[in-house]
Amino acid sequence: MQKLNEILQTIDGYLGGGSWFVFLLLGVGLFFTLYLNFPQIRFFKHALRIVRGKYDKxxxxxxxxxxxxxxxxxxxxxxxGNIGGVALAISLGGPAALFWMLVTAFLGMTTKFVEVTLSHKYREKAEDGTIAGGPMYYMKNKLNAKWLAAIFAVATVLSSFGTGNMPQINNIAGSMFATFGIDQMITGGVLGVLLFFVIVGGIKRIAAVTEKLVPTMAVIYFIGAFAVIFYNLENILPSLAAVIGDVFSGSAAAGGFLGGSFSYAFNRGVNRGLFSNEAGQGSAPIAHAAAKAHEPVSEGMVAIxxxxxxxxxxxxxTGLTLLASGVWSEKHQTEFEFAEIQVxxxxxxxxxPEDKAALADHLLDRGSVPVFSGELTVDNGVIADGHTILHKRSVAEGIKVSKDGTPFTGSLKVTDGSIEDTAVTLTGRSLVHSAELTTIAFKKGFLGDFGQYIVSIGLLLFAFSTAISWSYYGDRAMTFLAGSKSVVYYRLVYVGAFFFASFADTAIIWTMANIAIVLMTVPNLVGIFLLRKDMKDTLDKYWVDFKREWGNGDQDK
Known part of the structure; x- marks a missing residue:
């Protein structure tokens, strides 16, 4: 698994981890923001009126x-992305990563407006009578690029597993085990059955479930988060200062956090921002294409x-909860993941100071320190002195090695810093990230330990609803590629992967998700840029028709 993760990380380094992808994503969003004169600001109020049904027919x-x-x-x-992704971004890049997540979202509001409008404009009716839409349809029907549409559709199917399926259940299962002690396979099995019964009903059943889940989960999550924020109110201004002040300088070392560079914060913030809101990825247009609307632009505005x-x-x-509570830079007792151990x-x-600087440079790819290959001697669960072990980009402390629940004595083979014997279990204190870190943060408020249940419940609802929606995205992609009859086979594989990922290695799943995002996003960004003139003409026509039908009173231009 470690070797597989290293291969995937190498691929991700050239794709999502490469600076070209970050600049492509932000560049397209910035271009359309300027080209369409800041629609995310001008049309925000109008979007609220549309979503309330004011102009429905x-x-x-x-x-x-x-x-x-x-x-x-x-x-x-x-x-x-909202619970674990923010924690991952901050743990890698420091507080400044949150700033770049917000920049990505602001520009992403325009990107999503464009991709949803074009996808809705060129949607079709499938052979089973349902609406089929998404970037693959504007690529086929307007760009006459069936090959590009096919690439996007295949990437959507892959991304439905790498974005909407596997990371979601993996985080749910991990959180339920940490909080309630429920075995990951049990969580995966129960939710897998529920997932099947929801998605087999198609978009109408999915929509009926999500319109109730989304408001409910938001209220529950906000209660827990604000209980932490108000409890640590004196830390809010320093946290905001760190988010803004570290943007161009990088974040200094704090506690167990060894430091973050500008490039790391920028890259991880943008990457996690995309994973969170998916603007430019082309996923949301598939859901919006099914909306009842006589004007594609109106649905695009809802997407803002x-x-x-x-x-x-x-x-x-979430970011303020992590920063104000201080848990992001503290070491916590945890079970180590082998993919994130380095000897x-x-x-x-x-x-x-000199050792901390050397380790920081090593982790930030500005230098390197020698890694160990050989045999680690372990006596009654304690590793013999002579080596520093890094876990989740921090110096691990108090490490205990066990096997089958008892202290381990013997030797562990290490190759290029990686422990080969994964039959043992390592525990100790280190930085943590993802949902585990957010769970710890939610304990640092007025609710005390009860706050962890808020995260578990919120994560359960958030992530499960994500898996539901992404099954529909993959469903529409399979309809495009192989017709409606292929959907039933896709759903079976989707549910099977959902169960499997409940107990798989999280580091590998996150890396897979990063790769799938890029494979889906690039064709979509290229496509909407090629249709920039079409988008502008469609928007101008919308306002002409709107003025004729509704007058000037509600025109937010």
Whole structure:
């Protein structure tokens, strides 16, 4: 598994981890923001009126209402990215990573407006009578690029597993085990059955479920988050100062956090921002294409609200919870993941400035320290002195090795810093990230230990709803590629993978998700850029028709 993760990380380094992807994502969002004169600001109020149904018509064609399309798309984006993704970004890049998540969301509001408008404009009716839409349809029907549409559709199917399926249940199962002691396989099995019964009903059942889940899960999560924020109110201003002040300088070392560079914060913040709100990925347009609307632009405006709610509101609240509580830079007792362990050749003291600087450079790819290959001697669960062990980018402390529940005595083979014998269990104190870190943060408020249950319940609802929505995205992609009859086979595989991922290695799943995002996003960004003139003409026509029908009173231009 370690070797597989290393291969996947190498691929991700050239794709999602490469600076070209970050600049492509932000560049397209910035271009359309300027080209369309900041639609995310000008049309925000108008979008709220549309989602309330003010301009609906009885003859509008579609399978869902504006609100149902919004909640379905939101349920696809509000998931582990909001709970675990923010924690991962901050643990890697420091507080400044949150700033870049917000920048990505602001520009993403425009990107999502464009991709949803174009996808809704060129949607079709499938052979089973349901609405089929998404970027693959504008690629086929307007760009006449069936090959590009096929690439996007295949990437959507892959991404439905790498984004909406596997990371979601993995985080749910991990959280339920940590909080309630429920075995991961039991969680995966029970939720897998529930998932099947929801998705077999198609978009109408999915929309009916998500329109109730999204508001409920938001209220529950906000209660827990604000209980921490108000409890640590004196830390809010320093936290905000760190988010802004560290943007260009990088974050200094704090506690167990060895430091973050500008490039790391920028890259991880943008990457996690995309994972959170999916603007530019082309997923939400598939849900919005099913909405009842006579004007594609109106549905595009509804989509403006998604990155705002998902990232600017929910991720900011999560970020402030992590920073104000201080848990992001503290070491916590945890079970180590082998994919994130690195054994170094010698001992480093993080209390010595020169050693801390060497370790920081090593982790930030500005230098390197020798890693160990050989045999680690373990006596009654304690590793012999002579090596520093890094876990989750921090110096691990108090390490205990066990096997089958008892202290281990013997030797562990290490190759290039990686422990080969994964039959043993290592526990100790280190930095943590993802949902585990957010769970710890929620204990640092007025609710005390009860706060962890808020995260578990919130994560369960967030992530499960994400898996539901992404099954529909993959469903529509399979319909495009192989017709409606292929959907039943896709759903069976989807549910099977959902169960398997409940007990698989989380580091590998996150890496797989990063790769799948890029494979889906690039064709979509290229496609909407090629249709920039079409988008502008469609928007101009919308306002002409709107003025003729509704007058100037409600025109937010």
């Amino acid at each position: 009885a003859e509008d064609v579609g399978d869902t209402s504006h609100f149902q399309a919004l909640t379905t798309a939101l349920s696809g984006t509000v998931g582990t 609200l998604e990155p705002f709610i998902d990232t600017i509101v929910i991720c900011t609240i 170094l050749e010698q001992v480093y003291d993080e209390n010595k």
